[in-house]
Structures are given as C-alpha cells and as structure tokens.
Amino acid sequence: MNGQCPPRWAEYLLERMLPARDHETVTGDLHEEYAEFLVPHRGRLRANFWYMRQVSSIAVRCIQEGGAMTKLLSLTSVITLLCGCWLALMECLLRHPGFVSRAAVALLIAAAGLATLLVRLLHAGIRSERRLWAAAAALIALGAYSFLRNAHAAHFEGFVFIISIVLVVQGVLMLATLGRNNDPGRTVAGT
Amino acid sequence: MADLMGSFELAVLLALLRLGDRAYGRAVLHQVQESLGRSVAAGAVYTTLDRLEQRGFVHSRLAAGTAIRGGRMRRYYTVTAEGSRALADAKVTLTNMWRGVKLPAAVKS
Numbered sequence: 001m002n003g004q005c006p007p008r009w010a011e012y013l014l015e016r017m018l019p020a021r022d023h024e025t026v027t028g029d030l031h032e033e034y035a036e037f038l039v040p041h042r043g044r045l046r047a048n049f050w051y052m053r054q055v056s057s058i059a060v061r062c063i064q065e066g067g068a069m070t071k072l073l074s075l076t077s078v079i080t081l082l083c084g085c086w087l088a089l090m091e092c093l094l095r096h097p098g099f100v101s102r103a104a105v106a107l108l109i110a111a112a113g114l115a116t117l118l119v120r121l122l123h124a125g126i127r128s129e130r131r132l133w134a135a136a137a138a139l140i141a142l143g144a145y146s147f148l149r150n151a152h153a154a155h156f157e158g159f160v161f162i163i164s165i166v167l168v169v170q171g172v173l174m175l176a177t178l179g180r181n182n183d184p185g186r187t188v189a190g191t
Numbered sequence: 192m193a194d195l196m197g198s199f200e201l202a203v204l205l206a207l208l209r210l211g212d213r214a215y216g217r218a219v220l221h222q223v224q225e226s227l228g229r230s231v232a233a234g235a236v237y238t239t240l241d242r243l244e245q246r247g248f249v250h251s252r253l254a255a256g257t258a259i260r261g262g263r264m265r266r267y268y269t270v271t272a273e274g275s276r277a278l279a280d281a282k283v284t285l286t287n288m289w290r291g292v293k294l295p296a297a298v299k300s
Contacts, residue, residue: 022237022266024256024263024264025215025216025253025263025264025265025266026216026233026237027263028256028260028261028263028264028265029215029216029217029220029233029260029265030217030233031259031260031261031263032217032257032259032260033217033220035259035260036259053232054232054233054234057232057233057234057235058233058234058237060234061234061235061238
C-alpha cells in the first residue's frame with residue numbers, strides 16, 4: 001500500500017487545512033480515489049498532479065469563503081511575498097555595498113508574507129494561538145521598523161514605504177481575523 | 192426556494208438521489224462529473240455538500256472506512272424531505288421557464 005499513497009507533504013497540507021469534522025472523511029475520499037483508480041489507470045505522475053490540484057482547489061475555497069477581511073489578508077500576504085522576493089532578487093543582482101543584509105531583510109519580508117498565507121490556510125492544524133498573536137505582532141513591528149528606517153534614510157524608497165504599510169495592515173488584519181478562524185466546527189467551506 | 196438553487200447544487204442533489212445509500216464524497220464526485228460531462232474539483236463538491244447540509248437539504252452520517260483509504264471514515268449523504276421538495280420545486284420552475292421556448296435552429300444539436 002505504501003507505493004500507492006499520495007505525496008506525504010500534500011496529504012499533510014490537506015489535513016492541516018481541513019477542519020476537524022472533515023479530517024478523516026475528505027482525506028480518506030481523496031486517498032481512495034488516488035490509490036484505487038488514479039494510480040492503476042493513469043499512473044503515479046498524473047495521480048500526483050490530480051491530488052495536488054484537489055489540495056489547491058480546497059485551499060482556494062478556504063480563502064474565498066473566509067470573508068472580505070481574510071481575502072484582504074491573503075492579498076496583502078501575496079503582495080509582501082512577491083515584493084520581498086523581488087527586492088531580494090534585485091539586491092543580489094545589483095550588488096550594491098551592504099546588499100547581503102538588505103537582501104536578508106527582503107527575504108524576511110517575503111517569509112512574513114508566506115508565513116501569513118500558511119497560517120491562514122493551516123490554522124486548523126496550529127495548536128498554540130499565542131504563536132499566532134506573536135507572529136502578527138512581529139509583522140506589525142517589522143512593518144513599523146521598515147517604515148521608520150525608510151523615513152530616516154538618505155533616499156526615500158517609495159517601494160519600501162508601500163511594503164512597510166502593507167506589512168502593518170497585514171499584521172492588523174491577522175489580529176482581527178485570529179479569533180474568527182478558531183472554530184473547530186468550521187467546514188470545508190470555511191463557514 | 193427553487194430559484195435559490197444553482198445548477199451545481201442541483202447536480203449534487205441529483206447525484207445523491209441516483210447513488211442512494213452509496214452516496215459518499217468520492218462516489219458523489221464521480222457521479223457529478225459523469226452527469227456534467229467534465230472534470231470537477233473535489234473542493235467544489237465538498238463545499239456544495241456542506242452548504243446543502245447547512246440549508247437542511249442534506250443529512251450526513253459517518254461510517255467505517257475501508258483498508259484502501261487507510262481505515263479513514265466515510266461520510267454518507269442522504270437527501271432530506273426538504274431537499275426533495277426543493278428539487279421538485281426546481282424541476283417545476285425549470286419546466287415552466289422552458290414552456291413555449293424554441294431554440295433557434297443554429298443552436299440545435
């Protein structure tokens with residue numbers, strides 16, 4: 001049976017995304033389809049692709065059904081993730097003096113975006129709410145630090161200004177949505 | 192009530208009726224795909240089933256799982272009396288909407 005199991009990481013991700021009510025039933029259904037039909041008839045590669053597509057569809061629905069505030073939070077997370085990656089890439093390509101530390105900060109910003117997205121999706125699997133509050137506080141602190149640092153810099157960077165504002169908004173939204181997402185009875189639809 | 196039901200909800204409810212006491216997530220997914228003639232995301236089916244259950248159109252129960260699914264439980268769905276009424280209403284509404292309508296020749300298959 002081991003050879004006919006979906007990718008472990010995808011199954012882990014799915015389990016963490018789903019509310020307690022659907023843990024066994026939904027993962028069991030997808031596992032059954034994967035092992036009984038997809039692998040024997042379409043091969044392992046296509047079966048893996050199908051499984052990952054199902055996990056993505058459930059992730060998208062979790063975000064879509066989360067209400068306006070969580071959608072905005074997801075959007076700000078994607079923005080900070082992309083901006084952080086872009087900044088880090090540019091720093092590494094241009095290689096101005098001190099680029100290593102700036103690239104590290106940019107990667108930290110990208111990590112903050114990615115972490116918020118994951119926290120939003122995997123909330124059902126995170127046990128300690130205290131960690132989430134700390135993460136939200138860290139986002140606000142990082143945003144405020146970037147804002148102040150940029151304000152006092154010799155050359156004001158509009159791009160960094162936007163990212164710092166987005167980071168603070170992201171942290172505040174995360175704080176606001178924290179309590180609402182902690183319902184164990186939440187269904188796949190996120191309601 | 193019928194006018195609030197979307198075509199996908201209709202497809203899921205009809206799939207439950209077709210499957211009878213064999214209607215669990217995977218079987219419903221297959222049935223919906225077959226009736227719509229296209230690939231459907233599992234997330235869409237589970238979301239719709241949850242919504243229908245919240246509206247009282249569907250009732251679910253847990254049952255033991257099989258070895259192929261690692262012993263994980265199955266959730267079986269049945270259409271409630273309210274769901275059946277909604278389906279009947281939807282059928283009447285659709286029939287009324289189509290009454291006297293003739294498709295242009297170019298659209299006919």
